[in-house]
Amino acid sequence: MIDLTPIGIIHSPFTGHGQAPRQGRSSNEKMKIEIYPEYQQGIGTMSGISHIWVLYWMDRADRNTLFAKRPEWTEKKPVFTTRSPSRPNPIALSIGKIEDISDGIITVTGLEALDNSLVIDIKPYVVEIDCIFDALNPFEKKE
Template structure:
């Protein structure tokens, strides 16, 4: 059964063009739509240091349904789209945990959100340490190389 989603906000003040690295210092805003959220929707959010942002890769047209080289780099083996975090996913949905800098009514200031200016925001959730993975976390060597300068 297909689902549709209505964005609740928009990323503002972030990068205009997709750049693969150095997102850690990027500060931007999430402006929530008052037609979609009540004025008190962010009440209590400033008690958290980080939020998880669900957004749309709105400038991505291409869809990968199979395998590709991560970042198009042939020195890394081809892996399935579900084994990487590329924007050309079947539903173009991105999810990032970022630092919450400030809350001002229906506007959040965040740092480290790897979404472009104008990206539709589908949801924001407080990051709870209890949701962090339990046990050992493992990842392939190429992902560490790929992410070494990402944030």
């Protein structure tokens, strides 16, 4: 049994399918992550943290697919080899750049969340842990 409790909600200018960018890093749109009052102490000052991992629930995604296809692909690929929001458990993992923190609200850029997406967790982005320079790029075009 898995018991998840949302810790907040995302306020985004994107309200429907197809409005959000494919990857949030290509967007400068500001979004507000409203942390629910009972979890606000968990924010602290976030001193020394410029970016955060935001895990949120993509409630409008199709949960009944095991294959995904981007427009530039010639065929579908297994969903667990893609970043598609449509998957059995539509959990998003995005990096947000902190723009401001005030009164339980973390303002970020770099997310592709739709408005009212529920936040599952937030973790600091740590270069020494999260950046793997010699990792393979599965989306690299091979000539």
